[in-house]
């Protein structure tokens with residue numbers, strides 16, 4: 463929707479193909495209780511933002527769908543819904559786009575299919591005894607879907623901690639397997655942590671200002687939840703209600719889950735990183751004369767870890783009935799048949815969303831240009847840049863094919879059949 467709006471602003475004819483309805487991922491791939499973990503004011507699409515009376519609140523999933531739906535109507539986005547793109551390949555004049563509703567050809571193609579198309583499941587899942595139910599966050603809706611009995615939630619970033627909290631409170635004892643994670647308080651010195659990360663420039667950090675961008679692109683999300691209470695949901699909050707924490711899931715052999723012995727170190731590292739973030743915030747507040755306007759600096763109790771967390775769990779004894787794989791998401795590019803835009807691991811080769819294949823661009827990639835690129839609050843800068851790039855190419859083509867500056871037809875998508 464963001465790129466559609468930016469193209470319309472430049473009078474660039476286009477069509478948006480969507481396999482479901484507008485806001486499809488929010489309609490079909492999220493659990494019932496999910497709220498945005500970004501505050502309402504941080505939903506900022508080109509020319510469109512939050513106008514309600516709760517800017518610091520967190521939208522529910524139906525509210526996000528309504529927000530994006532309304533945007534599509536306000537900008538009169540030319541969306542063709544129920545049209546799944548099955549493959550994209552290069553042809554002499556641009557791209558051949560095959561959909562389940564027919565073929566399209568275009569000179570210019572923007573892929574905005576999201577950074578979270580597939581739930582990642584570790585290879586060791588193959589060793590899980592078949593008597594257990596396993597589920598990903600894309601299939602999970604609420605605890606009633608699960609059998610009574612214990613649940614192993616694997617992964618302790620935003621999704622894992624939210625599901626562990628909800629499932630444990632439903633009366634199913636949760637064991638949470640904790641790997642690398644990033645702890646953060648919801649509120650710091652009276653302000654939302656996302657407010658701090660926004661004003662201090664953390665979200666605006668560019669890919670080329672980061673020491674190791676490959677690693678940064680793989681980092682997990684912050685341990686955060688959006689709730690009406692603006693509560694912090696970290697491992698201490700979870701262990702205080704009885705969630706049991708264990709180390710990273712290292713393997714499943716002979717029906718036994720094996721956990722790494724690194725839990726204490728992982729938690730210490732996460733506490734350290736949170737401390738660094740808070741130090742940077744305090745420094746910024748001092749440098750910018752904010753100390754009188756916000757609360758006092760403070761530090762949080764270290765993450766509590768039991769002395770000898772178990773290194774194994776027998777999955778055949780009935781203690782665990784369900785495993786939830788909260789082990790991240792990845793994009794799906796399997797349908798893009800243009801080898802020169804993929805690296806060896808299938809990720810997209812691009813600079814700021816512009817690929818080596820002329821006319822093929824992306825919007826919504828993780829760290830496309832800045833840390834915030836794949837979030838609702840920051841995509842507009844990337845969308846504006848991509849629209850500008852497309853416009854410049856169009857103008858260059860027009861100038862080359864029309865030396866006297868005569869107006870030429872815009873190169874919109876040409877339907878071959880429908």
Ligand SMILES: Cc1cc2nc3c(=O)[nH]c(=O)nc-3n(C[C@H](O)[C@H](O)[C@H](O)COP(=O)(O)OP(=O)(O)OC[C@H]3O[C@@H](n4cnc5c(N)ncnc54)[C@H](O)[C@@H]3O)c2cc1C
Nearest residue numbers: 480481486487498499500546547575576578826836837838
């Ligand atoms: C659990 C979860 C929580 C999140 N919480 C937040 C949050 O609090 N704040 C925030 O800013 N971001 C959040 N995000 C990230 C969020 O997904 C993005 O901010 C936002 O949805 C990205 O929009 P997008 O259009 O790039 O991708 P998506 O919302 O994923 O949209 C991609 C669209 O492309 C369509 N599509 C995909 N493949 C095809 C195809 N082959 N043919 C046709 N159509 C196709 C999909 O149906 C979908 O509608 C969250 C993500 C997840 C998974």
